[in-house]
Amino acid sequence: MLSDASAAVVRATLPAVGAALDEISSRLYSRLFADHPELSRDLFNRANQTSGVQRQALAGAIAAFAGALLDHPDRRPDALLSRIAHKHASLGISPGQYRLVHTHLLGAVAEVLGDAVTEEVAAAWNEVYWLMANGLVAIERRLYAERGVLMGDTWRPWTVTGRVQETPDVTTFALAPADTAPAPAFRAGQYVSVRVELPDGARQTRQYSLSRATTGCPRRYITVKRVDGEVSAHLHDRIHPGATVEVSAPYGDVVIQDTGVPLLLASAGIGCTPMVAMLEELGANGHTGPVTVVHADRSPTTHALRADHLALAGKLPAAQTRFWYEHGPAEAPGEALGRADLTDIPLAPGLTAYLCGPLPFMRAVRDQLLARGVPADRVHYEVFGPDLWLARG
Template sequence: MLSPKSTEIVRATLPAVGGAIGEITPLFYDRLFAAHPELLRDLFNRGNQANGSQRQALAGAIAAFATALVEHPEARPDAMLSRIAHKHASLGITPEQYPLVQKHLFAAIAEVLGDAVTAEVAAAWDEVYWLMANALIAIEARLYERAGTPDGDVWFPCRVVARLTETAEVATFLVRPLDGRPIPAARPGQYVSVQVELPDGARQIRQYSLSGHPDDALSFSVKRVTGTPDGEVSNHLHDHVGVGAVLTVSAPFGDVTLADGDSPVLLASAGIGCTPMTGMLSHLAATGSTRRVISVHADHSEATHAFREDLAQLTGKLPNAVAHVWYERPEGSWPAERTGRADFSRLDIPAGTTGYLCGPLPFLRSARAQLLTAGVAAADIHYEVFGPDLWLGEAG
């Protein structure tokens, strides 16, 4: 809990800091990478740095946490902290890195706001930072302990034992640990980090959802990213990694996981967001679940729909499951009401349903709004974003 004195200072200065956060975060990253270029080379996503999305996500997290402290001092934003902590754990972030961030972040704040950052203001915001940092460190320590890596060394080498083509742009990689260790336990919906060495020597890291739950391998799926810039790691994996290759993989992490129980569930995805939903659906089928399951997927067309056959097969194995698919540009014969964007108003969503969402941010916003309208409780709607979470603190 923020001290009373700091609460008043942060409340008074939050508009100024929040208004300048767009200037503060680029300067922070510039300072950090100038002092430690190895972080950009081997830890931070260079693509997200180039397009600015990581900087936006950091700004949103800081502003959301500070706002929560002053507006709801009796509560801690655990959902936001959990999401960040899982991502940090998948990268092997350790407590020693937090003072480094604090140093360069506060130098950036002081440079942008100048004389407005008095000793009292700096002390108040330092308290905010360490409340957030220490909460994350504690959560990450528990995650490492649970993963059997208390020192934060979450990485292990794996050999690619199979590669499957899902669509022209999506490939699935099945990997096994080189050292013969057991396949790490994972909950349906989690992801692993994958580190690859690129031609320039950088060791870039990306997270990929586990798309199935085979007993003898980890299975994750990768969509080739094209644009400005192209996805460095996804294109490397597609173009250069086949059966027999060795990849460095993390233990599974991720807080958007399928909860146990017998209540109805709705699994909604768009595009490559179907990967964690396929993992959840395969778990339900493998365990012979009798839960009411509603699967919703939206895609450009049949050709771009990864795991299309899996969706039909897994749904068919469940006694109380149904699948609804919408295509923006159907290529074959498809009912007229399934053309366009996903329309949840057409679905029979029973009371007590828990929703799991994954896909691009516009889809998540639309799906969440439609589920709320349908009577699904806000607390029962969980979402996963691929890449920096620009919705952090907004969707709950």
């Protein structure tokens, strides 16, 4: 854990360093990509780099990690690291890349903070970095081993065996291994990384939840919404049955851990994909406990997997659905016009909630749950792309 001397320095400098972290992370990526342009082309999400989302997420993660070390000096914040490690493992990150980032991080800190970075300050924050990096490497090593892949080598070729147009801007792709190895097992709620070669030669990667539980089935399904991005457009426009894409082993730590408690599965938009898989998994396992299914969308016609959402919930003996749409019609039982509102939904004692959707939706639902007495550690969430929850407090 953080040494006493370093803890005192980090505590004293955290406000100043925290305020500069966004600029530091921006300089870090500029230096890194100037030295290794292949990382921008073939590893990092170019759209997130352009928008600044990636640097915001990095800055938030470092600040949160440092704060956790100060608040709980007796333990490493593995819960915080786990989400990052799963994402890194899905991208094939290897230990050597942490040393590369460290080199450019030190240079970026010196550029931004200048003479304020004394040897004492540099040593303290260097300790923070390596505690975080080594913690991530340890978790990632375990994740790779559990999936039977070499560290940093998570990719396999998969063949597209079918595609279904769910809504005008959402398509489900069926995938099967292109080699002779069996499809790896996974838990509902997990995701895979999909890597494609774009027309300019770049190999870009995005994460997609596995949208069906497919127990015992060699195929895997991802349901992709066309957004203002390179990879989703490439998949929609160019990937058809017979095409081959690179797919990672499954990762993600937002899975149902305890089926003996009441459950709330809340989603918005394309965030329904892991929730539909969770419902299928619950049904396959004969779940009989209470499950509340909440979803918000623009309209019934834009609600991807709507029929599956309803049918799978309907197979559970103690499940109820509550859907909200911005535009009608919303005439079926359990449907309403407007934004998701949990005010009148009964929340049983001991409830555990799982959330997936745009960050404002998840924040709103989480706030409602906390206000009604659901403990924070019983509210789990999944995000697509860099995790900005920490970056925004």
